[in-house]
Amino acid sequence: MILGENVRESIRSLWGAKQRSLLALIGIVIGIGSVIAMVTVGQIVENEAIRQFKEMGTDICIVRLSGITSGQKQNKSLNLDDIMAVPEHCSTIRVVAPYVSTYSTLTFAGVRKSCPALGVTEEFRNMFKVPLVAGRFISDLDRHANFCVLGSSKAEWLAEQGVNEPVGEKIVFGERMYTVIGVARAVPSGTFSPYEINEGIMLPISTVLRSPERPALSVFGARMIGHGVSVHASEQLQNYFNYTSKQKTRITSAEELVAQMDRQMRMFTLLLGAIGSISLIVGGVGVMNVMLVSVSERRGEIGIRRAVGAEQNDIQLQFLVESVILSFVGGIIGLGVGIGATAIICHFSGWEFFVSKIAAILGVGVSAAVGVFFGYYPARQAARMSPIDALRSA
Amino acid sequence: MFKLKDIHKAYTLGPMEVEILKGVDMDVKKGELLAILGSSGCGKSTLMNIIGFLDQPTSGRYVFDGKPAEGLTDNELSGIRNRKIGFVFQQFHLLPKLTALENVCLPLLYRGVPAGERAERGREVLSKVDMIDREHHRPGELSGGQQQRVAIARALCGSPSLILADEPTGALDTATGNEIMDIFLSLNDNEGVTIVVITHDPGLAIRCKRSVRMQDGKVVGQ
Numbered sequence: 245m246i247l248g249e250n251v252r253e254s255i256r257s258l259w260g261a262k263q264r265s266l267l268a269l270i271g272i273v274i275g276i277g278s279v280i281a282m283v284t285v286g287q288i289v290e291n292e293a294i295r296q297f298k299e300m301g302t303d304i305c306i307v308r309l310s311g312i313t314s315g316q317k318q319n320k321s322l323n324l325d326d327i328m329a330v331p332e333h334c335s336t337i338r339v340v341a342p343y344v345s346t347y348s349t350l351t352f353a354g355v356r357k358s359c360p361a362l363g364v365t366e367e368f369r370n371m372f373k374v375p376l377v378a379g380r381f382i383s384d385l386d387r388h389a390n391f392c393v394l395g396s397s398k399a400e401w402l403a404e405q406g407v408n409e410p411v412g413e414k415i416v417f418g419e420r421m422y423t424v425i426g427v428a429r430a431v432p433s434g435t436f437s438p439y440e441i442n443e444g445i446m447l448p449i450s451t452v453l454r455s456p457e458r459p460a461l462s463v464f465g466a467r468m469i470g471h472g473v474s475v476h477a478s479e480q481l482q483n484y485f486n487y488t489s490k491q492k493t494r495i496t497s498a499e500e501l502v503a504q505m506d507r508q509m510r511m512f513t514l515l516l517g518a519i520g521s522i523s524l525i526v527g528g529v530g531v532m533n534v535m536l537v538s539v540s541e542r543r544g545e546i547g548i549r550r551a552v553g554a555e556q557n558d559i560q561l562q563f564l565v566e567s568v569i570l571s572f573v574g575g576i577i578g579l580g581v582g583i584g585a586t587a588i589i590c591h592f593s594g595w596e597f598f599v600s601k602i603a604a605i606l607g608v609g610v611s612a613a614v615g616v617f618f619g620y621y622p623a624r625q626a627a628r629m630s631p632i633d634a635l636r637s638a
Numbered sequence: 639m640f641k642l643k644d645i646h647k648a649y650t651l652g653p654m655e656v657e658i659l660k661g662v663d664m665d666v667k668k669g670e671l672l673a674i675l676g677s678s679g680c681g682k683s684t685l686m687n688i689i690g691f692l693d694q695p696t697s698g699r700y701v702f703d704g705k706p707a708e709g710l711t712d713n714e715l716s717g718i719r720n721r722k723i724g725f726v727f728q729q730f731h732l733l734p735k736l737t738a739l740e741n742v743c744l745p746l747l748y749r750g751v752p753a754g755e756r757a758e759r760g761r762e763v764l765s766k767v768d769m770i771d772r773e774h775h776r777p778g779e780l781s782g783g784q785q786q787r788v789a790i791a792r793a794l795c796g797s798p799s800l801i802l803a804d805e806p807t808g809a810l811d812t813a814t815g816n817e818i819m820d821i822f823l824s825l826n827d828n829e830g831v832t833i834v835v836i837t838h839d840p841g842l843a844i845r846c847k848r849s850v851r852m853q854d855g856k857v858v859g860q
């Protein structure tokens with residue numbers, strides 16, 4: 245009952261000191277707004293980073309020859325047939341997609357450009373979810389054929405050379421001429437997708453392995469039979485390649501990577517939240533300042549209320565309600581501002597925008613908590629004032 | 639109603655201790671209308687604040703309603719001010735943002751009385767001081783005399799056993815002051831409310847049943 249009365253009077257008194265309330269409000273709006281924006285952006289970035297795995301499926305993994313660095317790639321390599329036989333021999337692996345990268349010069353109509361290339365199998369497209377804009381992908385029937393699929397940036401490059409429909413065109417890569425059979429759309433770049441998908445061209449793996457550069461086959465993508473089997477899969481692959489070629493392999497599963505990324509991103513979000521919190525503290529100090537001024541300005545009022553029988557608790561509650569309302573209203577507006585700011589950030593960076601429920605609840609809850617925390621001291625001061633001293637200043 | 643015995647009150651101002659009340663004795667019965675006279679600075683307000691539980695004496699014995707006033711907690715003091723005492727001040731001391739009615743109801747608010755009941759009682763006392771037609775006005779929209787009527791209504795609202803008025807006519811002209819005094823007299827006559835009025839004006843004091851004079855921190859003439 246007295247609380248309802250307090251709410252009404254608080255609004256009246258905050259309204260009465262519009263200018264001052266507004267300044268404190270701005271502080272809180274900025275504080276809550278930045279916490280909301282920071283945390284939401286953090287979550288959106290996290291979501292963005294993990295999205296590609298979600299699309300590819302978290303049951304995929306990358307298997308690499310261990311102890312290989314790019315400088316010594318000629319020394320060690322895996323055998324293509326051994327890789328293709330993995331699903332037969334390792335019960336945890338469903339399909340495999342070996343790929344091999346190389347580098348040379350792309351020539352079209354006399355214009356040259358350095359370009360990476362990836363030798364792939366038909367399965368590669370499915371494994372790494374490569375969408376096509378035109379034509380078709382490399383097929384397993386294209387053995388040794390001089391066919392290529394253009395990555396998005398090379399398709400753009402060709403467009404700059406005046407070729408808008410590249411399927412069927414002939415290009416020269418290294419010493420050989422290739423026929424363009426398809427064009428891939430850009431895929432989100434990340435740790436799992438080889439960057440050549442966007443930046444280079446894709447050729448049949450058998451063609452690349454026979455090229456004069458003799459690139460080493462040292463990696464393949466694999467899809468496991470389900471989740472939670474990566475440790476088992478790793479063991480099976482170790483044994484298998486140890487048996488076939490005395491080679492050691494290392495496995496990186498999307499599952500583990502996502503978990504690791506989740507942890508990192510949570511830290512990142514926390515960090516952003518902490519940065520936002522600093523401005524929130526500044527906003528809170530603003531509220532405290534306003535409340536302190538309000539208390540000292542209203543000593544007389546406090547005295548009068550005490551004279552008619554208000555207890556210390558009544559006075560404390562009154563000022564606490566006032567500061568909570570102030571920061572709560574700031575919090576609500578800040579929520580809107582924060583969401584708006586996030587939407588703008590997302591718009592300009594092409595991220596998928598969403599409103600984080602946690603951030604919203606956090607923002608509103610935190611703003612009320614700020615009101616209590618920073619309002620407590622001024623309210624306590626008001627309550628502790630001696631009635632007679634307070635009344636004398638009326 | 640209350641009894642004061644050898645009440646002292648001293649203020650420490652820096653290194654100096656200034657004694658304002660130097661042994662006040664007073665005995666006020668239920669239903670009395672007492673005027674306290676005295677020159678400015680002799681300690682009348684100080685005494686009234688002690689009687690009204692707003693301030694504590696440095697030493698001496700104060701018995702209110704048969705109970706000693708020592709060792710009460712802050713909440714108990716607030717409770718007594720709320721239920722037993724009504725204050726009327728020279729400067730009215732109304733809250734400027736509240737309407738007349740809201741000001742009047744304030745003691746009941748802190749007693750936890752529901753809003754409907756509060757307003758009902760508030761209107762009742764506002765009619766007693768002829769201010770019912772101004773219930774929605776704010777103090778700033780009222781004349782001094784009208785504000786003092788509202789303040790009296792506020793003092794009455796909680797049905798206290800004692801009303802303490804510190805120079806209630808001090809800020810008003812003689813005619814208005816007399817009207818205010820009429821209200822006190824009729825409250826005392828008709829409803830038997832115990833009232834203590836502090837005043838400079840001997841003309842007003844004469845109208846009270848009893849008057850005492852303070853001088854230099856003591857009560858001199860009973």
Ligand SMILES: Nc1ncnc2c1ncn2[C@@H]1O[C@H](COP(=O)(O)OP(=O)(O)OP(=O)(O)O)[C@@H](O)[C@H]1O
Nearest residue numbers: 649650651658676677678679680681682683684685
């Ligand atoms: N908080 C205080 N600290 C120090 N001295 C005080 C304090 N309050 C009052 N005094 C002093 O006590 C003396 C008596 O004050 P008080 O207000 O009781 O006088 P009064 O009789 O009501 O005078 P008036 O008729 O002018 O209202 C004054 O000299 C005043 O300066």
Ligand SMILES: [Mg+2]
Nearest residue numbers: 682683684804
């Ligand atoms: Mg005085």
